Amino acid sequence: MTGHVAGESMRPPQIVVGVGEPAGWGPVLRWAAAEAGRRRCRLRIVHATRPDACHSPDHPEALALGDAARLVAAATGEARLLAPGVPVDGDARAGSAAAALVAAAGPHDLLVVGDGPTGRLVVARARSSVAVVRGRTVPETGPVAVGYDGHPAAGSALLAAFESAGTRSCAVTVIRTALFADDIAVTVRAALAADTRRALEPFVDKYPEVPVDILVVSGDPAAHLVAASRDARLVVLGARAPRGPAGGSSGPVGLHLMHHSFCPVLFARACENTGRHHVDLRQR
Template sequence: MSTEQIVVGVDASAVSWLALRWATAEAVRRGVSLRIVHAFHAHLPDVAYNVLQAEANALKQATAVVDDAVEDVRRRAPGVDVRTETVSGGAAAALLEAARPGDLVVVGNRGHSELAATLAGSTCQQVAMHAPASVAVIRPQMRAEAGPVVVGHDGSRTAEAVLLTAFDQADARDCGLVVVRAFRPSTPPWPAGAPSPTLFTAATAQAALTVGLERVVAPLTDRYPKVKVEVRVAGGDPAQLLVEASRTARLVVVGSRGHGGFTGLLLGSVGLHLLHHAQCGVLISRP
């Protein structure tokens, strides 16, 4: 996946530093610059007494956060070109303003549920849903160097580009790739006792989808010979299948919206479930 720059949001939280370090490693892999964005607000108790002093204190603290972030990057990757941006206002707005098509935006997610997302993870949710670029959402419990990359495939027109991104990620990390496709088994449309060889059962649908997915994957296995690929087609809820796969993965790659097995991803409950329940980082690919 070609990337112009990596934009990462930082604050004082632990998951923010995980996001920064993930973004730093990604900048090294891709050979691109890293743009550190920090948004701050003046503390309300100070505002009641001295607005100017509160703003000065907030800026001082923000500058310290950014300086520490730059120092961390310099220590881990001295060759990376680092730029910084300190903004008064909301974090989501700052990241959305900084992002451009072709960038990769990296943000940490502290939430563990939809309620936590509302209270503490709204920045992650807003950026994931509205950024004009690909977005990596970093989870506190993610295993950066363990397991395969997992990609959700839905058979849509954009799925090929998402699959290419996943292969690229697996190749860069020298790990395996699991390609997951979900389908929803339906009740056979014929009366009981009247089988028809031309109609699909759950088993024959799974077999047909597996063959089709293997055919789609084959050209990329030639292009990325080091990547060991597993094709996994299963009946059930697509979000839950990806969450289950994430338990042993280092990264899940999905498209920003899809059709078929992943309809509505990042637009409704399916996307929110994955963002806030995946057990590893989630990369939302926007070609």
């Protein structure tokens, strides 16, 4: 196990994208290829053949895997056309799509999935950050929006948002949510805005070219983030690490975004073994 983790930590980060049938892979593959181009990293395409297909008398495992390999080859060729210069490889596997994708990505990698049931399972189980591609993907306009609740562990989401904005040459909108009454709204908003600015200092220092807007709002964070997704090119949210076979949790806010966001959603997960995407804000 130690060698497995050590090997992953030494390998450069890559993007792992799951593809299904050709009719449905277009937006996901395009987004993943563009992201690999922005990050200047390898793109790995994974397709899993259903266990029932591999064990069907009329469709034996060798035939099913052959079909999967041809599908991966087609997706690989399309990705190379979409992102010339990006190194691309593919992997056809037998088994469930969610399990194959989770196994294919190390903690430094980015998994890219669609917004169906497989995507939701991957968000819950992956060790890495996961981008769920849904809604408007082209053209890419607007800021990167990130949800921030003041928790010290939110550094992973803030860092991912600034990294994403830096590669896109766009602004970051930080949405700070809390519950407060109207009669103290002015005072509370000012205090929370000041607290948020302090929390953002390490990221502003690292990405001075990224413009930042802070929006302090009261009410349901899920509703505010969905509203922000109408104009954003990406919404970023922190994700808890998976614990045991049941996986982790994107929480009710993340689940709501997976169903209702108008743009792709990035679930930023800290790497426990390396600390990547973990910035403790308690000392700020």
